[in-house]
Amino acid sequence: MADDAIRLKKMANGQFAVALRQFKRNRMAMIGLVMLGIIVFACVFQHYLTPYDYAIQDIPNRFAPISLKHPCGTDQFGRDLFTRILKGGQISMLIASTAVMFAAVVGAILGATAAFFGGAYETVVMRFIDVMMSIPGLLFAAAISTALGDGIDKAIIAIAITRISNLTRIMYSSTLTIINQEYIEAAQAGGASTARIILKYIIPNCLAPMIVQITLQLGITISIICSLSFIGLGVQPPTPEWGSLLNVGKGYIRQYWPMVTFPGIAIGLTIICCNLIGDGIRDALDPRLKR
Amino acid sequence: MSLLEINHLNVQYITSEEVAHAVNGVSLVLEKGDCLGLVGETGAGKTTTALSIIRLLAEPPAKVINGEILFNGQNLLVLNEKEMRRIRGNEISMIFQDPMTSLNPVIPVGVQIAEVIRQHQRCSQREAMERAGIMLEKVGIRAERASEYPHQFSGGMKQRVVIAIALACEPKLLLADEPTTALDVTIQAQVIKMMVELRKQYDMTVVFITHDLGVVAEICNKVSIMYAGEIVEYGSLHDIFKNAGHPYTKGLFGSLPSGGKAKERLEPIKGLTPNPVDLPSGCKFHPRCPNAVAECREASPAPFEVSSGHVIRCRLSK
Amino acid sequence: MFRFIIKRLLLMIPVFLGVLLIVFIINRSSGDHVAALLGDSYTPELYQEMREQLGLNDPYPIQFARYVKGVVTQFDLGTSFITKRPVKQEIIARLPLSIKIAAISLIWSVFIGVILGIISAIKQYSVLDYSLTTLAMVFSSMPSFWIGMMMMILFSLILKLLPATGLDTWKGYILPCITLGLHPVASFCRMTRSTMLEVIHQDYIRTARSKGIGQLRVIVSHALRNAAIPIVTLLGTQMNTTIGSAAVVESVFNIPGVGSYMISSIGTKDYPGVQGSVLVFSMIVCLTTIIIDILYGFLDPRIKAKYIESGKKRNYRET
Numbered sequence: 001m002a003d004d005a006i007r008l009k010k011m012a013n014g015q016f017a018v019a020l021r022q023f024k025r026n027r028m029a030m031i032g033l034v035m036l037g038i039i040v041f042a043c044v045f046q047h048y049l050t051p052y053d054y055a056i057q058d059i060p061n062r063f064a065p066i067s068l069k070h071p072c073g074t075d076q077f078g079r080d081l082f083t084r085i086l087k088g089g090q091i092s093m094l095i096a097s098t099a100v101m102f103a104a105v106v107g108a109i110l111g112a113t114a115a116f117f118g119g120a121y122e123t124v125v126m127r128f129i130d131v132m133m134s135i136p137g138l139l140f141a142a143a144i145s146t147a148l149g150d151g152i153d154k155a156i157i158a159i160a161i162t163r164i165s166n167l168t169r170i171m172y173s174s175t176l177t178i179i180n181q182e183y184i185e186a187a188q189a190g191g192a193s194t195a196r197i198i199l200k201y202i203i204p205n206c207l208a209p210m211i212v213q214i215t216l217q218l219g220i221t222i223s224i225i226c227s228l229s230f231i232g233l234g235v236q237p238p239t240p241e242w243g244s245l246l247n248v249g250k251g252y253i254r255q256y257w258p259m260v261t262f263p264g265i266a267i268g269l270t271i272i273c274c275n276l277i278g279d280g281i282r283d284a285l286d287p288r289l290k291r
Numbered sequence: 292m293s294l295l296e297i298n299h300l301n302v303q304y305i306t307s308e309e310v311a312h313a314v315n316g317v318s319l320v321l322e323k324g325d326c327l328g329l330v331g332e333t334g335a336g337k338t339t340t341a342l343s344i345i346r347l348l349a350e351p352p353a354k355v356i357n358g359e360i361l362f363n364g365q366n367l368l369v370l371n372e373k374e375m376r377r378i379r380g381n382e383i384s385m386i387f388q389d390p391m392t393s394l395n396p397v398i399p400v401g402v403q404i405a406e407v408i409r410q411h412q413r414c415s416q417r418e419a420m421e422r423a424g425i426m427l428e429k430v431g432i433r434a435e436r437a438s439e440y441p442h443q444f445s446g447g448m449k450q451r452v453v454i455a456i457a458l459a460c461e462p463k464l465l466l467a468d469e470p471t472t473a474l475d476v477t478i479q480a481q482v483i484k485m486m487v488e489l490r491k492q493y494d495m496t497v498v499f500i501t502h503d504l505g506v507v508a509e510i511c512n513k514v515s516i517m518y519a520g521e522i523v524e525y526g527s528l529h530d531i532f533k534n535a536g537h538p539y540t541k542g543l544f545g546s547l548p549s550g551g552k553a554k555e556r557l558e559p560i561k562g563l564t565p566n567p568v569d570l571p572s573g574c575k576f577h578p579r580c581p582n583a584v585a586e587c588r589e590a591s592p593a594p595f596e597v598s599s600g601h602v603i604r605c606r607l608s609k
Numbered sequence: 610m611f612r613f614i615i616k617r618l619l620l621m622i623p624v625f626l627g628v629l630l631i632v633f634i635i636n637r638s639s640g641d642h643v644a645a646l647l648g649d650s651y652t653p654e655l656y657q658e659m660r661e662q663l664g665l666n667d668p669y670p671i672q673f674a675r676y677v678k679g680v681v682t683q684f685d686l687g688t689s690f691i692t693k694r695p696v697k698q699e700i701i702a703r704l705p706l707s708i709k710i711a712a713i714s715l716i717w718s719v720f721i722g723v724i725l726g727i728i729s730a731i732k733q734y735s736v737l738d739y740s741l742t743t744l745a746m747v748f749s750s751m752p753s754f755w756i757g758m759m760m761m762i763l764f765s766l767i768l769k770l771l772p773a774t775g776l777d778t779w780k781g782y783i784l785p786c787i788t789l790g791l792h793p794v795a796s797f798c799r800m801t802r803s804t805m806l807e808v809i810h811q812d813y814i815r816t817a818r819s820k821g822i823g824q825l826r827v828i829v830s831h832a833l834r835n836a837a838i839p840i841v842t843l844l845g846t847q848m849n850t851t852i853g854s855a856a857v858v859e860s861v862f863n864i865p866g867v868g869s870y871m872i873s874s875i876g877t878k879d880y881p882g883v884q885g886s887v888l889v890f891s892m893i894v895c896l897t898t899i900i901i902d903i904l905y906g907f908l909d910p911r912i913k914a915k916y917i918e919s920g921k922k923r924n925y926r927e928t
Binding site: 127128130131132133134135136137138139140142143144146147148219223226227230231232233246250253254257260261264267268271272275276 | 623624627628630631632635636638639640746747749750751752754755756758759761762766849850852853854856857860861871872875876880883884886887890891894895898
Binding site: 345347376377378379380381384385387389392393394395396397398406407410411440442453456457 | 811812813815816817818819820821822823830831834835838908909910911
């Protein structure tokens, strides 16, 4: 009977190969993946891609018109906006991905253990998650930021805390579904230890919905970090994080529109890519959508 | 004039990849008061035929290629949607296979029955609800339960509600698509018994689709055997059960376990039901037929009347 | 029915206490309130005195109990560092406007979103369907406050059709309410579309058609009644996110609501102002969640039955 369980798990691995093929066939998802790749590449290698430095001021050139020299114009200190957007992308995406990863690990542990061990522990954890979900994400992050202060590391923690609840929920319901399956009973009857069951059966099978949720949360988190910086928390100028670029640009909206327009386009494009990829993964892993 | 007359009906399911020939030249005649058992395996085209009569086919991908369906002399296939809606639920009703999902879960059952009454007959909501209560009693459910929701009923009772809805406007023709297949055997017996009584009460004509010959024996007086979208044999109940002519029909009976002959082995028909996308040439049953000859592969046999009212499509029946 | 409502209300109390606990923890972690309140008149003696007065030397559970009592009985949300006056005065004064804007935005987005979703589902695979789906996707990916700023540039600065900020005339409401409603309308459209597509293929729709009922009635009476349930769920989550975006949108369009108060408090480092605003917003979310859960009972008879029978909470908020 334990053999059946292992064979089922091997089938699950084959399932990933099938899902990968399905994903590759999804044109929109692939476009999203390629675009995101380009964006990440451009931001990471900003230093080599543009001739300007993101921090050095060039006052005579402030508010320059859009041209090939300055495809997004310049800001109030003459710094090239395109360069600052690319640099800002590093920061926004770093914060977002770190926060989501952190929340995913905590959420996975909380959700899996709550489902697995049950009892009072489960009730307390899930009630707590309910409470956290009652506080709107952005406001929660804002409130926590008031306690922690400014800076990239503080922002990561504040946002990560707000993302834990969704990921815990997903892990919790996936785990609940799986531990009720018969192959777990079979494994236990075969003498497998709790740790082995968690590692070999629960985690691989919960991976799929978690990955989908992580990708979708990535988009939401980018939005939150940008909103947070926009309202004056999170990351502040002169660090060129996308949200803080918009915050500064808002002050000049009447005389120079590029400062609010281009960072926003960058944010939107990145989030669209994350959503396309997330939808693509979800469709690829959905057994009902067999062509 | 017969109540229902189908002439050379051809229905296909056309997708971008393939064409499935679901119904191929089906013809049948139903007189008032008949109960026709439409028998065949899954995929034989029985449901498609019934859906064509009541015009509930999903029009892409389904397409009626040609043929006519005459109901009291009127060709249903040329009616527009508005005219057809006047017939559905009113003159022709259909009940489907799975009672668990056939009822709207958020509307009380009485209201669902009253809905069909109000759709076709002028009366107030209160009157319609009263008549819904009467229909419930007729199918063996207490009228007070009209305000309850489907989830509060068991499978068998849900199917009774479905029957109540179908019969509420006293239709002339009832299409029953495997109404008892999804039920437990004991519940099945109850529902069949109820349907036999109701049929007598309403003097209703029924097309009863099933793959279960036992059920056919209880309720039908005529039988049509369908295979790969064609009617391969039809006749009275007696004709089919006592003098089956087509090899497929004989095969169906041979596959049944029979109480008396416990010692003999079952003889299933060898092979599988053909894929409607890729039907065999000539007689569609020839790959599985123990008596097939070379001609059977060439051309489809014409229907041959073996005795009065008993027709078989097999060149070896002559 | 009554029992169901009471049960739901009771279940909300622990959640509410939990929210208070979180805000309390954040409040006590956000720096030295006493020093901020004293400001220039700081002396060590005054400092200790004030700490005693505010009960900050008591053990935390007692402080929390006092905090909860303060919120529940007097709606005490803290004292502003800047104005030295209760935060609740400012918040209560601004609350009606915030609610008005959020309500208008949600109402129009529900109507338009659901209708567009139904149309999209009925005409699946058509050009209209594809364009609506794409538009919905694009709009929900862009930060709504940014779209708001873009619209401000277009309609106020370039076209000069609408006022950029302020609510002097009814025209001033247009841009903020459209901006705030953009994400919800996209979500409602997508959700309605996918739910309707699922519902339309259900067997009971086929039964309804076989009764001779017309297309419109099938959609409204049968399909929509079932699709309403997940749509109402979405209303709950959208409440949550909309209130979050409301703060930012208010700041963009200079609307004197609770949201912009919160943001200006951030600017002046007036932490009680921020925390008080967050608390009020969370309370609104809790309240709407209860209302929506009660609405479920009316919409889905199975839920009401489950609730009354087992007393267990079924959660539809999983995505």
